[in-house]
Amino acid sequence: MNDTRPLAVVTGASRGIGRELAALFAVDGHDLVLVARSPALDDAAAELESSGVSVTPVHADLRTEAGVRAVYEAATAGGRVPAAVALNAGTGIGGAFVDADPEELLAVVDVNVRSTVHLARLFLAxxxxxxxxxxxxTSSVVSLMPGPYQAVYNASKAFVQSFTDGIHDELSDTDVTVTSMLPGATDTHxxxxxxxxxxxxxxxxxxDPARVAKDGYDALLRGDRRVVAGSLLARSMAAFGALAPDAVTGAVHKVLARPRSGG
Ligand SMILES: NC(=O)c1ccc[n+]([C@@H]2O[C@H](COP(=O)([O-])OP(=O)(O)OC[C@H]3O[C@@H](n4cnc5c(N)ncnc54)[C@H](OP(=O)(O)O)[C@@H]3O)[C@@H](O)[C@H]2O)c1
Structure with a gap:
């Protein structure tokens, strides 16, 4: 790590939107702390390191408090304060709520909600x-609507959205910015x-996750409150979620998320 370069932390950087965010930070000359669990993280780190910045991959499971602590310790080693943090790691679970494994449902809450609040608290202070x-x-356009057949995921993103809006306003008289990105359906895992x-x-x-990440990145640089990231389709979904009654958005989501093979 080079103390003269700004440091960016990206969670969920092994693939998808997070990997694209990490690439944008690297192009702008940030050293990187990248977080995920799978070996794909090392491929992402090696690729980005070849662009001349220092990259520290942190293999941490954000379902756990130990994972959260490991990320914070790696990012703040030597007393550094990151210039930017992208809390992007997230996971979903589809299908009928009553048939789901309770542990898998709670893992969605642990990653999307609990680790997000914990890391935000540590880094923002x-x-x-x-x-x-x-x-x-990283929020979602589905934060704006009920989520039949994906209820815990939509609720987790509704939490992230409300939480982000709250701390954006709380910190509005500081030089610390808080931005949420709301992707629509994006071509990832x-x-x-x-x-x-x-x-x-x-x-x-x-x-395209690269386009989604770029919209989020640009909004972060501007310090915007929120951005719907991606195409007209994403913006249409966000407008529908914001303007239509919950009974209508929930009914549409039920059709879109219902498993076709039974369920
Ligand atoms: N794709 C969409 O349509 C869409 C739409 C709106 C919002 N989003 C949000 O966008 C964010 C990124 O998702 P994506 O679409 O890029 O999906 P993805 O390709 O599945 O990537 C998810 C990332 O999160 C990491 N992750 C998941 N569980 C983790 C855990 N327990 N500990 C540490 N890292 C974990 C994964 O890393 P490992 O597997 O290597 O651990 C991976 O890097 C998520 O917050 C998602 O909810 C996605």
Whole structure:
């Protein structure tokens, strides 16, 4: 690590939107602390290190408090305060709520909600003391609507959205910025991992994760409150979620997320 370069932390950087965010930080000359569990993280780190910045991969499971602590310790080693943190790691679970494994449901809450609050608390306190810093949260357009057949995931993103809006306002008279990015359906491993490939959402059109990440990154640099990231489809979903009654958005989501192979 080089103390003269700014440091960026990206969670969920082994693939998908997080990997694209990490690439954008690298292009802008940030050293990187990248977080995920799988070996794909090392490939991402090696690729980005070849662009001339220092990259520290942290293999941490954000379902656990030990994982959260490991990320914070790696990022703040030597007393450094990151210039930017992207709390992007997230996971979903589709299918009927009453048939789901309770442990898998709670893992979604642990990663998407608990680790996000914990890491935000740790990093934001340092940034406020240092008098600068930028935080980006990956929310979702589905934060704006009920989530039949994906209820815990949508609720987790509704939490992230409300939480982000709250701390954005709380810190508005500081030089620390808090931005949320709301992607629509994006072409990553997300739907396969959530067991949702047999849904209309899983089979439908998706945005390029590079485009989504760029919209979020630009909003972070501007210090925007929130950005709907991606195509017209994502923006249409966000407008629908914001303007239509919950009974209507929930009914549409039920059709889009219902498993077609039974469920
Ligand atoms: N794809 C979409 O349609 C979409 C739409 C709106 C919002 N989002 C949000 O975008 C964010 C990124 O998702 P993505 O679409 O890029 O999906 P993805 O390709 O599945 O990537 C998810 C990332 O999160 C990491 N992760 C998951 N569980 C983790 C854990 N327990 N500990 C540490 N890291 C963990 C994964 O790393 P490892 O597997 O290597 O641990 C991976 O790097 C998520 O917050 C997701 O909810 C996605």
């Amino acid at each position: 340092d940034m406020v003391r240092a008098g600068s810093g930028r935080l980006l949260f 997300f739907f396969a991992r959530a067991g949702m490939l047999d849904t209309l959402l899983g089979k439908g059109p998706k945005d």
